[in-house]
Amino acid sequence: DSLADLDELIADEARCSIELHQRYKPALAEVVRVVRLKNYAMRTEKTYRAWVARFSIFTSRRMSTPSGHL
Numbered sequence: 001d002s003l004a005d006l007d008e009l010i011a012d013e014a015r016c017s018i019e020l021h022q023r024y025k026p027a028l029a030e031v032v033r034v035v036r037l038k039n040y041a042m043r044t045e046k047t048y049r050a051w052v053a054r055f056s057i058f059t060s061r062r063m064s065t066p067s068g069h070l
Contacts, residue, residue, distance in 0.1 A: 024056040 031052055035045040 024052055028052050 028049060031048050032045060035048055
């Protein structure tokens with residue numbers, strides 16, 4: 001399965017906590033699946049995974065503020 005190494009790929013995103021890893025694992029799996037289905041370059045996949053990781057960090061910070069606003 002092309003997603004067999006997904007846990008390893010996600011773990012490489014150093015700034016992604018375990019909680020965020022679990023929350024966004026389905027989104028990352030879908031990104032990897034579609035990127036590989038379309039035969040995009042590995043560098044593109046890595047970039048897209050980084051975008052998902054940054055988005056997850058952004059949303060977790062936003063949700064941690066008292067009113068949900070920055």
